[in-house]
Amino acid sequence: MAERYEIRFSGAGGQGLITAGIILAEAASIVEGKHAVQSQSYGPEARGGASKSEVIIGDAPIDYPKATVVDACLAMTQEAADKYANGIKSGGMLLLDSDFAPNAPEGDFKVYYLPIMRLAKTEIGREIVANVIALGAMIAMTGVVSREAGEKAVLAKVPEAFVDLNKKAYALGFEKAAELLA
């Protein structure tokens, strides 16, 4: 059986987590030449509600495109944590926003907290980049793609005027998560 690595990003609709999943899939499949599939599910709301985005990464073509057992999960809100922080494999990991998702569900996996939204507001000055901070953190914690590949994919996605902002956000997330692991 080919190895597959499964990552789930979850949070409120409009937080950019589907975009975070897309960027990770681009980093894996376009930048690094691996195989990747990104999918999502969301409610009828255009904003709000709980949404999730899943990325499956492997060395061989991905057959089943949805998560089976999740290696790593992110939840940016408590609603998302309650709804989507499940199916995480034994020994897997869960990253929560310490302000908006304070309560981790029960399970045999490692739980980490980062004040992602607060970091976006205070350190970068723009809440809109919270998803890029989260992406940097998830890449640091999983190592599923290299730091450089992640950054390249982020920068390819954003307009010229926002390159520096996103570069800073990505680095911040990556480093804060690395500190957690250290």
Next chain:
Amino acid sequence: MAYDYEKSIRPGKLPHIWCPGCGHGIVMKGLIRAMDTCGLEKNNTAIVSGIGCASRLPGYMDFCTLHTAHGRAAAFATGVKMAKPEMNVIVCGGDGDGTAIGGNHFIHACRRNIDMTYVLLNNHIYGMTGGQFSPCTPTGAKASTTPYGNPDPIFDISKLAIGAGATFVARTTAFHATQIDKLIAEGIKHKGMSVIEVVDDCPTTYGRRNKFRSVVDMMKVLKDTAVPVAAASKMTAEQLEGKILTGVLYQEDKPEYCAQYKQVIARAQG
């Protein structure tokens, strides 16, 4: 010398299916004269219809002809016109086809102001299926599905077209044969959505049920109820009660849909 209609008719396709006394033939002749006046080329002109007696008209005409499904003529015609804007597009059909099952397509073709000429033959009834009431059957009238008199109010097709955004709207009747081709020709020349409502008679399924003794009686009603718009402006509301206004009811210059889309292409191609 008599006008040669045969040059526009497909060889071998006559006689038509319309009943004796039906006004559709008068309208078809008017359409032929109008298309001729405007010099429409046969290969470059599509005549599109839906379903019903009036929608059989294109089959007799020696042009690119498209007899579609019930109510859908305007939507098919929109596809033809958008894909090949250089073609002339004529739509024809009845009141039930155009304003009941096809009402949505009719109003949206008007709204887009797409360059086509819609000749709507309003004989107040579903003739082909045997005389059921349509949105244009007068209140109180008898139809096969209103045996106690029609409880429904009617559509004023021309007002509907104007309200929906058509930029040339005219009305006449099957009695006013020479006005038919004049108005259709003006509609063809107009750049945008033109609607020409021709109030028509159905002696077989409407006249018979509603105490008209003959086709002549029905034609007399068409003659007597028609009031040219110029004359109407000098008449009181009371005098206009039960009358229908004829002539060009509305005309304005507004951007045409295919021309607008041409600009979309120009913008996309930078």
Next chain:
Amino acid sequence: MAKKVALLQGNTACALGAVYAGCTFFGGYPITPSTEVAEVMSEELPKVGGKFIQMEDEIAAMASVIGASLTGAKTLTATSGPGVSLKQELIGYACIAETPCVIINVMRGGPSTGMPTGPGQSDVMQARWGTHGDHAAIAVAPASCQEIFSETVRAFNLAEKYRMPVQVLYDEIVGHMRERIEFPEPGELEVIDRAAPTCSPEDYKPYDAKSDTDVPPLAAFGSEYRFHVTGLNKAADGFPTTKASLVDFEERRQIAKVECPEARADIESNEEYLCDDADVIILAYGSTSRSARYAVNELRAEGIKAGLFRPITLWPFPEKRVAELGKQVKAIVLPEMNLGQMIFEVERIVKNDCKLAGVHRVDGEPINPGQIIDQVKEVI
């Protein structure tokens, strides 16, 4: 030179495949989960001088693509189950008037509004029998973003070659997921254009079949050929007829042109994975086949000889090959995101040659590999 690659959503791949195939007209109406096809077409078509129109409803969208096709354009519409239900009368019109067009159906559940953002495979039978009257149907069911691109191109080819509507069925999962796509170079995938008439305009008859399986060439409105099109039963010249022998010939020809052995060999397309020595076949299509492939690999690792048979062309159904497989294997397991549609077609073909068991799901969640594995173990 390295090929151009991108991470694309299935619906985007579909639209780009259509443009590759030479589509120049899209008539549509917004509906989840197909709307991205329309959005991408609205952006891409005008770039190549094509036309995009958002019509007032699903029926009008279907009408517009038939009208545009009659001017010679390759035309597309995209919708989901409820929209296909609305389009059915005019799909029948395109069948009888033999007008090429491609219909994308990004399937969700149902009936009615159902679960718009959830996946389903509920339209397999609608694609075959949705419009009234006897008619042929061609439907293809891609299972990946790359295949959505190439099958959309093939759908246009089949529509033009067989002069009829062709449906592309995929579900919300592949429609909305993103995968890496390698863009084929121009000329790399076959693109079939509509055959033009060779006779003089005076002699042209739009349904002048040379045999009872023939597909006569379709001229374009606005060319030097002038003809009549109707949804009524018609004779070779395109004009309505009620003459029994002519009606019968035309009805049968329009089915035989797709179902004769030569046409079937041309239209049918299947993928077989580890079928040769299989004791049990998982017969699956679309996104469900991806779960099935995962299941096959798991089962093989456990020593169970499982294989995957995946019809890429759903209609006409690969009757001959399925009959052969039915004689070879002990059991066929058929997962589908409905409560039983294709399974009855397979039952009709394999009869009692092997066991047949379905895996069905209509709760808006995909069928996962574990469900298929459990069912395989249950039947063998």
